[in-house]
Structures are given as C-alpha cells and as structure tokens.
Amino acid sequence: MVDFLNLDLENLKLKNLYLVFYDILYKGVVKMFINREKECEFLKRKLSSNKAELLVIYGRRRVGKTFLLQNCLEKALFFTADLSSSIHLMNRFLDEIKSILALPSTLRISSWDEFFGFLKNVFEAKxxxxxxxxxxxxxxxxxDESFTSVLQRWWDEIFSKLGVKMILCGSYIGMIEKIVLTRNSPIYGRRTGQYQVLPLDFFESVKFLNFESTRDFVKAYSVTDGIPLYLLEFSGYRDFYTALTEKVLTAGEYLVEEGKFLTLEEFKDPSNYYSILQSIAQGKTVPSEIADISGVDYKSIGMYLSRLMELKFVNKEFPFFINRKPKRKPHYYLSDEYLRFYFRYIYPNQELIYRNLKEEALRRITATLDQHVSFTFEKVARQYLIKREGVEKVGRWWNKEIEIDVVAIKGKTLYVGKCKWTNKRVDIRVLNKLRSKVPYLLKDLQVSDFSIIYYLFSKSGFENLEESDEVKLIDLERLFLVNQ
Structure with missing residues (x-):
C-alpha cells in the first residue's frame, strides 16, 4: 500500500488530487481496521513462529479478510481463485511467479503437481x-476435488519441511468448514490454526458512522450488520434515510445487487431458496410458516433449510438453555442483517429501484421498518450484555405462549431483558410483565437459586421507573456509553 503520509506532495503536479485521494483512501484504511487487532495479532504470532504453519482464515464475503491479510502480512505471495477451470487457475497462478523464477512467458502447465513444483522452487530461491x-x-x-489431496501430499513432503507459512482463505463459511475443517478432509490433521473473521458488533460499527440521531445508528446496523465495506458506504452521511436512499435505493449502487451476488452462485435454481429467504426475512421462523408463505412444499422445506444452514445463510436457534437442550422445535433466522434487509426490502422492490421510483420504494420500506429494526435492537441488547456484563452465554427464550427477548447467564446470575423499539416510553407495566414470565423460565431451565437482574432496553426512554441493583434501564444514549 502506498504511504501517502510520506509522499513528497510539493513535487507532484496533481497535489490537490492526491490530497483528496489520501483523504478517501487513508481514512478508509484507518476505519477498516477498527477492532481487527486480535486477528492481526493472531496472524503475526503464527507467522513469526519457527515452524511451518497451515492456517485457515474464513468468514462471510465483504467482512474484510483479504484487506486484513494484505495489511498484516509484510511479504507474501497471493493467489486469488475464482470459478475458472483448474487449468486456467493453475496457469494464472503460475503467471504470478514467472518473473521470480525467470520462466518463459509462454510456459503452460497442466497439473497441480507442476504448479506446486514451481512454487517449491520459489521458496528455495527466495x-x-x-x-x-x-x-x-x-x-x-x-x-477439482483432487486438489486437497494433492495439496496435502505436497504439504507433508515438501512445504512443511521448508517452513512455509500457507494461508487458505475462504468466503463461504459452510463450504470452507466442509472442505478444510471436517475430519474427513485431507487437510484436517495438517492445519495449525484457524480463525473466523466475524462482522463487527454494533458498538464497533458505530465508529464508522457520523449520524446526528442515535436511532439512525441502530437502523444503519439493521442494513449493514457490521460489514466494514457496507459501513463505509454509509459513513459520509448525517442521517440514515439519505444514506439508505442514495446507497441502497439507487440503481447502480452495489448494495442493490449484493444479496444476489452473495447467494446466487450457490444455487442452480435459486427460486425456491429465494422464496424461503424472503419468508424468513418477513419474520416467519418455523418450517410450517416458512412453507406456507414461500409456497414450497412442507415435505421439502427441511431439505432446503438444511442446505441454507450448511451455507450459513440461515441459523437454527433453540430456546436459551443451561444444562440440556429443550425438546421444543427450533426457530430459523437469516444469518446477518444485510441479507435480512435485502430479502425483505431490496429484492422485492428491485423494479421500483431500477425505475428510479425511490420515494415509493422508501415508502414501502418505512411502513414496516420499525418492525425490522426491533429484531436488530434485540441483537444489539444481547451484544450489550456481552460487552457490559461479560455474560457467558446469551440468547432468547420461548415456549408455546411466552417469549423473552434476552436471557443471559454469568455464574449464578440470570439476566432477563425486554427490548422495546417503539415511540412509547417504557413503564412499570413492561417490567411487571417481564417479571411474570421469569417463573416459567426458571422452571424450564431447572434452576431455583439464581439471582435475577432485569434489563429494559428502550428506544424512547422510560417513565415512572427507577433503576436499582436488580433493574437496569438502558436507553439509546446510555447504550452508547458502553464504548467509553
């Protein structure tokens, strides 16, 4: 990466252009590295060891894996794969090292063994x-299904003995886990470490943004889900709706089609998958409801959900438990906020977006946006308890008739929470209703000697309530104090 701080700008004819470029690029780099210190430290520790390392770095697309590697590794060979044929890939990779080995530009190879042979020569020469x-x-x-077996053989016989540090970086979490991290993978017993790069949490995400209203930060998180590249799209705006209109509801902006690119290449026929994803995005969480809304036959819905879970587009969640998993049926949710927003709002309204009918698209979104954001607010509340209380486990709990938004545990303390993303202030009735649910929770968890702390999270504040040791009142302003 160019060091713009050390450029001799006085001698540049396009000084002002470079200053603008510096402002865009360098500030973006600083922001993109928010909360990636642990990942960078992991890489540097592994790469400074005195032995060979075979590392697996994986995570959702756009989460910043490549950026992390390019900026944490001082010197490395990068080979980026795509959906090209094996012959094309191995020869494109070979092009990257021809100059190092002074190979003829016309040289072509036809096997991975040949490629790894040349790669071995690179490490021996450099x-x-x-x-x-x-x-x-x-x-x-x-x-090429044989690739991992070929790689395993070269690792065992050559690269591990040369002290090579090899990093396998992938975007499709389920696929990487299947190819590399399962026990039947040829590479399984060879890897020396793995790291899943996760989206930033809400409290790190807000550092990218410059909104005037605290509510806008939660709304933006309900679209971006802590993906650095998405957050940078919103970072130049002072209010959420302007950012949404210009970056999500404008034809040609990449967030309009991003959901399609994230999912489309995984499915030969995406129609049923897209219908299921839309149903879940609309709040349908059990297979019977998902089947009814999507139009997919109930007998087949399990197969589709299994595939979506394998690809990590959908998560299966059970009610919060301590010692034993409950026998109740799980709920299904989309894995991140952007995909939830995409399949609820962008995909169904693409025709409006491409006809430049932004106002109508925005009207349709705002009609139910608070309902969408309320789910995000629960996610933020759970992250708050992780950050503020250091809880050991957090989730939601439900039975046939009762649901609790937030349940967490730390030692012998249960944290029970209610989240209200409404324009009404939270009062004593909300607290009393939450208290009335706790006996059912305790019976289900089979515990009796736990202390209970109640957390009320409110978009619009509180009235006729006072905080105490057992009741915590968290409005949006106080929510942000967790970063201080």
Missing amino acids: RDLKVVVFDEFQYIPMR
Missing part, C-alpha cells in the same frame, strides 16, 4: 519469502 495465500480457496476444490 529464502526471505515464506508466506503464501490462496484467497477464495473454496473455488479450487469446487472445480
């Missing part, structure tokens, strides 16, 4: 070069 990254790694074995 003693100071020991790091190699295969980015979007999952595409290679998708095209």
